[in-house]
Amino acid sequence: MxxxxxxxxxxxxxxxxxxxxxxxxxxxxxxxxxxxxxxxxxxxxxxxxxxxxxxxxxxxVDGYSLPPVMFTEKEANALLTASKIIKTNNDQSLINEYQEAIDKVIAVLKTTQKEKLQILEQRVFTYNREKIKPSTSLSVIQQAITDFRVLEIQYTAASKEFSKRLIEPLGVYFTNNTWIMIAHCRLRNDYREFRTDRIINLIETQELFPPKHFSLEEYYKKYAETYNLYASS
Structure with missing residues (x-):
């Protein structure tokens, strides 16, 4: 280089x-x-x-910013391809937010780059055989994780049991076409996992919880063998 x-x-x-x-x-x-x-x-x-x-x-130093970044064709192609993959996930909020980001990328490309990207857009395809139940809460959950904001959710567990809970969101992961949220559940006073496609309703409260240390690696070492990866108890 x-x-x-x-x-x-x-x-x-x-x-x-x-x-x-x-x-x-x-x-x-x-x-x-x-x-x-x-x-x-x-x-x-x-x-x-x-x-x-x-x-x-x-x-x-705070206050300094760079001019708008220009993307190479390969970088733009990679972002476009990633957008195709993201469209196969089950959360519509992630799809919408990523598309907004892609539109901003395309806006700063040269005319010739835009033309090439249009060709590629028509020639890259992803397919998911499984019928996915959609969710719409991932973007709100991600924001709550970084804001340390308490969320109120109405949730249906694997057992079909309905519950209303206050939770402190700590992390998310994606597996088997499903987004899973890890949170401290105040109802159970412990870590719990929640499938985002089983969240019936989600409310952002005005309450903030104290920042706490959380490591996905440590979590899995301690809890992965205890909790089902797809549902809250």
Whole structure:
């Protein structure tokens, strides 16, 4: 990779993460740490406000933003293909949000790139044999996870039992064409899993819960053998 391209890619990486470690950049671009240090100095000399913390990494100073990013044809093709795959998932809110993002990507492409993308759009197809029961709550759940917002749900378990619960959403995962939410259930006072296609109604409350440590890896080690992966008890 030419240095100019690498410097541009480093800038994009810095804007996409709060802290970026030099070793991470060296591995990504297959260069030495010394080369990364020189690149950072070059960006600083060019007027980019890059901060550094010993033992932590590099970061962009608050308030600095990059010009709109231009996509290569291969990157645009990858995003289009991903949109086709996403359309086979069972959550309509994810489909809608991703389509909005794709429209913004297409808006900044050159005319020739748009024309090529139109050709590809007609020649990429995905098919799911299973009939999927749709859900519409994933986008709200994802926002609640990052906002630490309590949700109120009306839910039907695998046993057909109906319940109304206040939950603290912690994570989501996708399996067998179904989105599963992991949450701390106040009704059971423990972790529970909820299929999003079994949520009958979802309300965003005004209550926030205290941020808590949660790791999917730790969760599975402790709870995967205890709880059914497809339903709440």
């Amino acid at each position: 030419k240095r100019l391209h690498r410097l541009t890619a480093i800038l994009v990486k810095l804007q996409s993460k709060k802290i970026v470690q030099a070793a991470e950049l060296a591995n990504k671009f297959e260069v030495s740490l010394r080369t990364i240090y020189r690149d950072m100095q070059a960006l600083t000399d060019a007027g980019v406000p890059i901060g550094a913390e010993a033992g932590t990494g590099y970061f962009l």
